Amino acid sequence: MSKSLWGKYFFVLMLALVLVLAACGGDDDTSEEGDDPETDQEETDEGEDDGEDADSEEGTEEEDDADVETNEDGEELYDIEDFDTVVSNDGEPMDGGELTYGLVTDTPFEGTLNFNFYSGTYDADILQWLDEGFLSMDDNYTYTQDGAATFDVDEENSTITFTINDDVYYHDGEQVTAEDWVYAYEVIGHPDYTGVRYGTAGFTLIEGMEEYHAGEADEISGIEIHDDLSFTIDYERLTPSLLTGGIWTYSMPKHIFEGMEIAEMAESPEVRETPVGFGPYKVDSIVPGESVSLSKHEDYWQGEPNLDSLTLQVVNPNVVVQSLENGEVDLVTSFPTDQYPDNADMEGVEFLGNIDMAYTYIGFKLGDWDEEAGEVNYQGEDMKMGDVELRRAMWHAVDNDAVAENFYHGLRWSGSTLIPPSHPAYHDESIEAPGYDVDEANRILDEAGYEDTNGDGNRETPDGEELTINFASMSGGDTAEPIANYYMQAWGEVGLNVELVDGRLLEFNSFYDRVGQSGEDDPDIDIYQGAWGVGSDVDPTGLYGRGQLFNFPRYASEENDALLEDGLSDEAFDQEYRQEVYSEWQELMVEEIPVFPTLYRAILYPANERVTNYDINVHSGGTEYDLYEIGVTEESQ
Amino acid sequence: MWKFIVRRLIITMPQIVLLSLFVFIMASFMPGDALTGQIGPDVDQDRLQELREQMGLNNPWYIQYRDWILGVFQGDFGTSFRYNMPASEIIQQRMINTIWLSLVSLIFIYALGIPMGLISGRYNDKLIDQVITSYTYLGFATPIFIFGLIALWVGGFQLGWFPTGGSVAPGLEPGSLEYILSKIHHLLLPGLAIALIGLVGTVQYLRSEIIDTKQKDFIITARAKGAPEQRVYNRHIFRNSVLPIAAFFGYEITSLISGTVFIEQIFSYPGMGNLFLESINIRDYTVVTALVLLFGLAAIIGALLSDIILSIVDPRIRIK
Numbered sequence: 031m032s033k034s035l036w037g038k039y040f041f042v043l044m045l046a047l048v049l050v051l052a053a054c055g056g057d058d059d060t061s062e063e064g065d066d067p068e069t070d071q072e073e074t075d076e077g078e079d080d081g082e083d084a085d086s087e088e089g090t091e092e093e094d095d096a097d098v099e100t101n102e103d104g105e106e107l108y109d110i111e112d113f114d115t116v117v118s119n120d121g122e123p124m125d126g127g128e129l130t131y132g133l134v135t136d137t138p139f140e141g142t143l144n145f146n147f148y149s150g151t152y153d154a155d156i157l158q159w160l161d162e163g164f165l166s167m168d169d170n171y172t173y174t175q176d177g178a179a180t181f182d183v184d185e186e187n188s189t190i191t192f193t194i195n196d197d198v199y200y201h202d203g204e205q206v207t208a209e210d211w212v213y214a215y216e217v218i219g220h221p222d223y224t225g226v227r228y229g230t231a232g233f234t235l236i237e238g239m240e241e242y243h244a245g246e247a248d249e250i251s252g253i254e255i256h257d258d259l260s261f262t263i264d265y266e267r268l269t270p271s272l273l274t275g276g277i278w279t280y281s282m283p284k285h286i287f288e289g290m291e292i293a294e295m296a297e298s299p300e301v302r303e304t305p306v307g308f309g310p311y312k313v314d315s316i317v318p319g320e321s322v323s324l325s326k327h328e329d330y331w332q333g334e335p336n337l338d339s340l341t342l343q344v345v346n347p348n349v350v351v352q353s354l355e356n357g358e359v360d361l362v363t364s365f366p367t368d369q370y371p372d373n374a375d376m377e378g379v380e381f382l383g384n385i386d387m388a389y390t391y392i393g394f395k396l397g398d399w400d401e402e403a404g405e406v407n408y409q410g411e412d413m414k415m416g417d418v419e420l421r422r423a424m425w426h427a428v429d430n431d432a433v434a435e436n437f438y439h440g441l442r443w444s445g446s447t448l449i450p451p452s453h454p455a456y457h458d459e460s461i462e463a464p465g466y467d468v469d470e471a472n473r474i475l476d477e478a479g480y481e482d483t484n485g486d487g488n489r490e491t492p493d494g495e496e497l498t499i500n501f502a503s504m505s506g507g508d509t510a511e512p513i514a515n516y517y518m519q520a521w522g523e524v525g526l527n528v529e530l531v532d533g534r535l536l537e538f539n540s541f542y543d544r545v546g547q548s549g550e551d552d553p554d555i556d557i558y559q560g561a562w563g564v565g566s567d568v569d570p571t572g573l574y575g576r577g578q579l580f581n582f583p584r585y586a587s588e589e590n591d592a593l594l595e596d597g598l599s600d601e602a603f604d605q606e607y608r609q610e611v612y613s614e615w616q617e618l619m620v621e622e623i624p625v626f627p628t629l630y631r632a633i634l635y636p637a638n639e640r641v642t643n644y645d646i647n648v649h650s651g652g653t654e655y656d657l658y659e660i661g662v663t664e665e666s667q
Numbered sequence: 668m669w670k671f672i673v674r675r676l677i678i679t680m681p682q683i684v685l686l687s688l689f690v691f692i693m694a695s696f697m698p699g700d701a702l703t704g705q706i707g708p709d710v711d712q713d714r715l716q717e718l719r720e721q722m723g724l725n726n727p728w729y730i731q732y733r734d735w736i737l738g739v740f741q742g743d744f745g746t747s748f749r750y751n752m753p754a755s756e757i758i759q760q761r762m763i764n765t766i767w768l769s770l771v772s773l774i775f776i777y778a779l780g781i782p783m784g785l786i787s788g789r790y791n792d793k794l795i796d797q798v799i800t801s802y803t804y805l806g807f808a809t810p811i812f813i814f815g816l817i818a819l820w821v822g823g824f825q826l827g828w829f830p831t832g833g834s835v836a837p838g839l840e841p842g843s844l845e846y847i848l849s850k851i852h853h854l855l856l857p858g859l860a861i862a863l864i865g866l867v868g869t870v871q872y873l874r875s876e877i878i879d880t881k882q883k884d885f886i887i888t889a890r891a892k893g894a895p896e897q898r899v900y901n902r903h904i905f906r907n908s909v910l911p912i913a914a915f916f917g918y919e920i921t922s923l924i925s926g927t928v929f930i931e932q933i934f935s936y937p938g939m940g941n942l943f944l945e946s947i948n949i950r951d952y953t954v955v956t957a958l959v960l961l962f963g964l965a966a967i968i969g970a971l972l973s974d975i976i977l978s979i980v981d982p983r984i985r986i987k
Binding site: 136137138140141142147150224226227228229230234296297301302314315317318319320321322323339341342343344345346348349352353355356358537539540543544578579580 | 816
């Protein structure tokens, strides 16, 4: 072969490689951020799992089939309304079925397999199969009487009495008793306890808990065991939050852990190698960090599970599509939504979807953290972003629908209030949030006195000073940078000069450090883009209360305090009243705008077509089918 | 010889202490800590503060360092925040996996690389040499994470010959024959992926050494004495050309325990590279510092090994 011909071949080869590089580079990024252990926790960052159609609120979903909507690049748009939450296969589960459930992550799972000690998301995904809470939830995340235990609220004495069903057995054959449940409280409340679960109202409100936690008392005075199956917890006061996820409903098998040092429990083989619960499947063997083999727990209290055996296996996000395609996994914990458009028609796999319990938002720094008082120090008008009109104009200036359509194929859509539609009973659709309207934004800014006085194209403050707004945004994923750029550009179009803090995106840890997770807010940050996953309880106090470190905007007002308190008051046991209170709160947030939600998102779950009785809500509440009912109708190919 | 080894070992001790100090200080400068990832509406902020206090995260770095180094001398590397278990235990778990993977890839590298280098050097500028050389260029240019993905796609998904992730099939009894076979089965594809890219250096070194040695006087002498061609290559040339590869062998041992992040990620293989990366990401300091210490130790021992091997192979560089 002549030299010149070699050269040509070489060039073509290089070109091909560059293309491959470009294509794979994208893949790599999504995986990295999707599995970052932290991002899977509470602060979800950009570009993870997403959502819904931009137009869903206008109710255009009906026509979607007839003429397919597309975004600016001509790519198809999707609408969460088109997704079911239950698999369409309604066949009878076969006997002796086997199923593989993929844990989508590129890091091994932690393996702290006990609800009282776990902190990782993947551990929770594993735990749900082998253990469960005593109380079940309806679709508004309120406890019902259908679980393995029932409860009886005595509002007068602010006590709750729990009674465990008499047919609940652990995997090792021992009956589950009131002692096991109370033992969980004793372990978590103990001074030597190493996990993060202590500190929520479900513990601190119990009479005598503080003393026990401080090591001053040997037992919790507010908990009284009546007999094998029932006990009463005496609370200092009752709040509705207790009944929407506040009560700690997990047991700790006392016959196994009794006698063990509490500080050593989390690392014990009883947690890591041979976990025992009373869920539908029991553990046969564990390969640390990789896979768990389970078989059915025949004495499961709701009935015999439909599958003979179940394998939970780590699947790398890079290959989750292929693994689903060839049937290696039947169900997965999560699916990278950005891969959905390319795989919407995957053979043998059905995509289910729901609204995710999360929202992305832009926050405005309105104060700082007062370490001594342990509360936010709201400084209102003194801060650069203190003018609510400025904040409102910034909300008007951004087109979140365009972001949702162009970056997320409609699987995210623009947000309106701070209680996402994943909580249908509390999310108030009727509230009108400032929508995309550049003229309105300009008008508001003109009126508020933000005018360009020195002719540099940027508006100055009403006092005539240069206004530069410093914007903090997190890195991660392909979309983080273009979206941040888009927002800055959109604000630039209404004459606001917004710049990235340090001129670049911030890494996850330093982002939260500087936004104020330790109470030392960086004064250089004026606004930031973050995301919250919301809990099953709608109470937003944890994120917007006056005494909350995670209230990053450092916003506080008496009206806000009052509404948050009302939402947890005795009257709020009445759901209608609570809805009203939280409607008002959502309204207040839209008026005051300490933060504004940018995007709501959908979460997608693929399922192999041989899977039956699977409802994706089993992960949260109000499910049609419970976990033990999941079955398969044919052997895997 | 022994003197030399002992002297080297004595020098390395302060190096390691310095290294650990350095790593510890750097780590304490990193923003965030192991609990940053836990914040959210379901977790109480006071509880996190309480935990920070309990774990000693609020202490100044020198106190933390003192506590840590005292523990290390007693064999206690601290507890991993993420895994809730002793750092030494989690490292041990991962190290076994990584050693197996590295061993398999090393075997592949030498089993394929040495013959390729020999052939390439012996028939230099012939067609076969051109094929091998262009393969090595390609190998140099291909990033391992792309090659890994392709290997996984072809070998794991298209052909279905190999498992697509993990280190062993779920549900097997550890120690049983099935378990061991499954382990080997899981090692083949990632091992091959590492080797096919990793062998290019070996091939190139060997090739150029052989071409070089081929023209040396003693080879001409050997030929003149009528030694058969096969013998000339196997005895005279090969032995003299393998020097640089032997020199690198010590360093290869180092990489035995440090693992490869990319391949481990792509094949969901729980090894050391992966552990290191995730520990840094979530600020699991105890694991990070223990790992750095270990890697440092391995690098120093690897360098030492290389020197020793070299001095065995080539008496000229033996230190007196």
